[in-house]
Amino acid sequence: MRRAMLFKSNKWWLIPAFLLAVALPFFVGAYRLQIFIFVITYSLLALAFQLTMRVGLPRFDVAAWWGVGAYTSGMLMLKANMSFWLTLPISVLVSVVLGFAVFSVSVRRGMMVFMMFGMVFALALQQVFGSVKFFGGWGGTPQLPPVTIGSYVLNDKMWIYYLGMALLIFNLGVYQLLYKSRIGRAWSAIGSGLRLASSLGVNVVGYRLANVLVGNAFLALAGSFSVVYQAMIIPTTYGFQQSIYVMMYVVIGGLGFAMAGPIVGALVLTLISESMRAAQQYQPIVTGVITVLIIMFAPWGLLGVLRSRVVSVLQRLLSSRAALPDIPSSLGSPASVTAEEPGKDA
Amino acid sequence: MALLETRGLSKSFGRLEAVKDLDLTVEQGELRGLIGPNGAGKSTVFNLITGFDVPTRGTVWFRGENITNVPAHKIAQKGISRAFQQSYLFMFSTVLENVLVGCHMSSRAGALREFLHTRSARMRDREARNKAMEILDFMGMAHLADEPASSLSHGYQRCLGVAMALACEPTLLLLDEPVTGMNPTESAEMVERIRRIREKGITVILVEHSMEVVMNVCERITVLSYGQKLAEGLPAEIQCNPLVVEAYLGKEEA
Numbered sequence: 001m002r003r004a005m006l007f008k009s010n011k012w013w014l015i016p017a018f019l020l021a022v023a024l025p026f027f028v029g030a031y032r033l034q035i036f037i038f039v040i041t042y043s044l045l046a047l048a049f050q051l052t053m054r055v056g057l058p059r060f061d062v063a064a065w066w067g068v069g070a071y072t073s074g075m076l077m078l079k080a081n082m083s084f085w086l087t088l089p090i091s092v093l094v095s096v097v098l099g100f101a102v103f104s105v106s107v108r109r110g111m112m113v114f115m116m117f118g119m120v121f122a123l124a125l126q127q128v129f130g131s132v133k134f135f136g137g138w139g140g141t142p143q144l145p146p147v148t149i150g151s152y153v154l155n156d157k158m159w160i161y162y163l164g165m166a167l168l169i170f171n172l173g174v175y176q177l178l179y180k181s182r183i184g185r186a187w188s189a190i191g192s193g194l195r196l197a198s199s200l201g202v203n204v205v206g207y208r209l210a211n212v213l214v215g216n217a218f219l220a221l222a223g224s225f226s227v228v229y230q231a232m233i234i235p236t237t238y239g240f241q242q243s244i245y246v247m248m249y250v251v252i253g254g255l256g257f258a259m260a261g262p263i264v265g266a267l268v269l270t271l272i273s274e275s276m277r278a279a280q281q282y283q284p285i286v287t288g289v290i291t292v293l294i295i296m297f298a299p300w301g302l303l304g305v306l307r308s309r310v311v312s313v314l315q316r317l318l319s320s321r322a323a324l325p326d327i328p329s330s331l332g333s334p335a336s337v338t339a340e341e342p343g344k345d346a
Numbered sequence: 347m348a349l350l351e352t353r354g355l356s357k358s359f360g361r362l363e364a365v366k367d368l369d370l371t372v373e374q375g376e377l378r379g380l381i382g383p384n385g386a387g388k389s390t391v392f393n394l395i396t397g398f399d400v401p402t403r404g405t406v407w408f409r410g411e412n413i414t415n416v417p418a419h420k421i422a423q424k425g426i427s428r429a430f431q432q433s434y435l436f437m438f439s440t441v442l443e444n445v446l447v448g449c450h451m452s453s454r455a456g457a458l459r460e461f462l463h464t465r466s467a468r469m470r471d472r473e474a475r476n477k478a479m480e481i482l483d484f485m486g487m488a489h490l491a492d493e494p495a496s497s498l499s500h501g502y503q504r505c506l507g508v509a510m511a512l513a514c515e516p517t518l519l520l521l522d523e524p525v526t527g528m529n530p531t532e533s534a535e536m537v538e539r540i541r542r543i544r545e546k547g548i549t550v551i552l553v554e555h556s557m558e559v560v561m562n563v564c565e566r567i568t569v570l571s572y573g574q575k576l577a578e579g580l581p582a583e584i585q586c587n588p589l590v591v592e593a594y595l596g597k598e599e600a
Contacts, residue, residue, distance in 0.1 A: 181467075182450045189447045192436045199396060199430070200448040201422035201514055 021165060025158040033157045037229055039263075039270045040164035044222035045242075046249040046262030047171060048215035053255065055190045055208045057111055060243045061118035064125045065216050067238030068095050069223020071129060074233045077145050084147040088224050095220030096213050103212050108205045122240050129235035140234035147228050160229050167225055171218050172259055178214065179258065187211055245269070248291045254301025261303055268302065347410050349374045349549050350395070350426075350518055355404035357390055357573075364390040366573040367404070372518070372551060377544045379564030379581075380553045383593055387573040388553045389431060392520050396428050397421040408518070427516035431523050431553075433503040437496040441487065441506055444495050445478040448513030478513060485509045485539065501532040508539070518549045525559055537563050557594070561585065569593070 025033055045062050052059045072091035076082040082090075106117035130138040147154040154160060178184050186207045189197040198204050227233065253265025269287055276283045298305045350372040357365040365387040372378050380388050393399040395406055397418035405414045413421055427448075436444050482488045485505045490498065495506060504524055511519055521540065525533040540563055544550050554560045560567060561581045569576040569584060571593040577584055584590055 182471075185443070185447060185450060188439065189436060192438060193434060195398065195418075196430070196434050196436065196510075197447065198418040199398075199422055199428055200510060201419050202447065203417075203419045205417075 025161055030157045033161055034229070035270060035274050037157065037161050037164055039267050040161070040168050041222055041226055042246070042249060042266035042270060043168060043263040044171060044218060044225070045246045046253070046266050047175065047259075048219050048222075049246045050250050050255075050258060050262045051175065051215045051218075052212055053191070053250065054187050054258065055211045056194060057107075057114050057208060057212065058247070059118050059212070059215070060115060060240070060247070061122040062219060062246045063238045063240065063242035064118075064122035065095055065099065065219040066223045066226070066242070067125065067129060067233075067235070068098065069220030070226050070230075070233050070238065071135060071141075071223070072220070073224040073227045074141055074144055075135070077227070078142060081145075084224070084227065088221065091220045091224045092217045095216045095223075099213050099216040100209075103209055107209050107212060119240070122243060126235055126239055129238065135235070136233070138235060140232040142232065144227060144230070144232055154228060157229075163228065164225060167221055168263075171221070174214075174218075175259065183207070183210070245287075248287060251291055252294050252301055254303035256300050257303045261301055264303055265301065348372060348407075349376075349409060350551075351407040352391075352395070353405050353407070355391070355394055355406065356402050357387075357394055357399060358402045364573050365394065365401075368570075368573070368575055370568060370575070372549060374549055375544070375547065376549055376566060377540070377564050378549075378551045379560035379567040380551055380570065381555075381557065381560050381567060382570035382576070384555070385572075386570040388570055389522060390573075391570070392428060392522055392551075392553065395421075395520065396426055422514055425515070425517035426520065427511035427514040427518070428520040429504075429507040429511045429522060429524060431526070433500065433507060435495040435503060435506055435510075438494065440492050440494055441482065441498070442475070442478055442491040444506055445481055445509050445513045446474055448510045449474040449478050481509050481512050484512075484542075486535065501528045504528065504536070505539075508536075512543070512548075516548060518551070519543065520551050520553075522553045523555055524552070526555065533559070557585075 024036060028036070045066055048065075049059060049062050069091045072094045073084065073087040076087040076090060077084060102117070102121060103114075106114045109117075129135045136142060154163070179187075186197070186202045189200070189202055190204050190207055194204060223238075226237075230237075249265035249269055250262050251265070252269055253261035253263065255261065257264075269290075272287060272290070273283050276286060294301060300307075348371045350370070352368055352370045355365055355368040355370070356363065368387075368391065370391070380391065382388055390399065394401050397413070397416055397420070401414060405412055407413065408421075408424060408426060411424075413424065416424070436447065479488060479491065482491055485508060487502055487505055487509070490502060495503070498506060504527070508521065508524060511521075524540070525536050528536060537559060540550060540552065552560065552564060561584075564581065566579065567581055567584045568578045569587075569590050576593055577587045577590050579587075
């Protein structure tokens with residue numbers, strides 16, 4: 001009975017996951033830790049993609065807005081000698097204001113226009129970062145000044161990792177609040193029935209715009225964060241290919257899992273890429289094949305597989321003890337759980 | 347002043363004229379039937395009234411206000427709700443959550459307050475839940491509140507569609523073939539509920555393919571054929587109108 005209760009509250013895994021994440025720097029070296037810093041950054045990107053998928057809009061401009069955050073912070077630090085911490089709110093502001101200008105044109109024209117507009121914008125923006133002299137060209141910006149807290153220079157990987165964790169937890173907290181509120185309900189409604197939502201009085205364009213801009217704010221934060229662990233900003237880092245990877249993170253993790261899906265996807269795919277460092281030219285092929293296989297055989301991603309497996313094992317355990325007849329029915333069959341899951345979070 | 351009025355309403359899809367010069371006037375408190383053979387343009391009329399389609403020509407007036415080019419969500423907020431012909435629901439959400447979407451949109455609250463979970467926002471949330479449960483109770487499906495919408499039987503799915511439309515607190519309710527695919531018992535219950543909705547003071551326009559239901563429940567009927575108004579009047583008048591009989595049964599072979 002207790003096990004079933006524990007399982008039914010689907011937040012139980014948060015505690016061990018959090019403890020593991022906090023303890024991580026004590027077990028891995030600086031090089032490995034850098035990989036996990038990348039995982040945090042990619043999780044932030046994937047969360048923004050997932051957020052906007054919730055309102056039925058796939059965005060392939062994620063990396064471009066990530067770049068906006070990085071360049072805003074980097075340029076302010078280089079050209080205006082501004083403190084990194086002061087550039088954080090400014091980069092959010094730039095990303096949201098610029099995003100508003102771009103998206104108020106594209107969002108009202110529907111999913112296809114939004115998607116294509118985003119891709120074109122992303123390509124153009126990368127060109128701007130690469131070609132305009134002010135931004136330092138394709139070779140990257142000059143060496144960035146170090147990020148400091150008072151007189152302490154933030155170059156210890158462990159503290160960079162914890163800064164990233166704090167950012168990620170802040171992001172998840174804001175998303176959680178949003179999802180629980182009426183805004184989140186409207187977003188879900190738009191995602192699962194556009195016409196139905198508007199027939200019930202939901203302002204589809206307005207809520208979609210708000211959603212994309214919230215994503216933009218967090219992408220800018222992720223961009224600023226990437227400045228902390230890079231010696232300089234190179235435009236190709238924020239290229240279109242990275243946006244494709246972000247989509248893969250979300251699909252592999254599980255489209256139905258609003259919070260955990262993007263993080264698990266980013267973690268798994270980054271670790272796979274990292275383990276293939278020796279054969280890097282084949283890495284996009286392998287990750288591509290994995291993504292396609294997941295789409296074909298596990299449309300709800302790795303977490304979807306995990307969830308349905310755990311439920312079926314649990315069911316078998318419980319049904320062998322005939323004394324607890326009420327629990328299996330409340331859990332439902334594995335098939336129905338996987339089928340319902342996307343709606344709960346998506 | 348009529349509650350709803352369309353003047354010269356027309357809609358073409360390419361060369362097909364789905365609705366042609368329709369003048370329709372519905373008074374406050376009416377229960378109007380809108381019938382016609384397949385493809386007569388009934389659903390298109392609903393789409394034009396609710397802002398899902400933009401008319402090629404003509405205007406729509408609601409409470410004396412021109413709502414012709416008003417976006418769909420604003421029309422819903424002004425008090426026109428619709429239940430769709432297909433079972434169009436948020437399939438992955440529970441029954442209660444489905445109804446709450448309508449409730450929440452009709453109770454206008456500051457988005458920021460909502461986000462910050464202030465006390466008044468929480469109270470509003472509770473009110474919305476109570477209201478949603480009341481509506482579900484009225485539709486006879488309160489016991490299904492926590493079930494996923496996808497698990498409902500066809501009949502209950504249609505009921506949920508109506509419940510969601512009611513949650514928006516409409517002045518005018520548009521029902522698109524609410525009893526299609528229902529068994530006779532369910533159908534009779536739905537007809538009874540439509541009567542009671544109207545007794546609550548909500549004006550109803552009912553599109554129905556089957557003549558029997560419309561004749562049974564509506565006191566005025568408009569007949570469409572090829573997008574044009576063919577006849578309008580009391581059920582008895584419509585029943586023996588030769589034009590209507592012809593439109594439904596086809597011209598008798600000479």
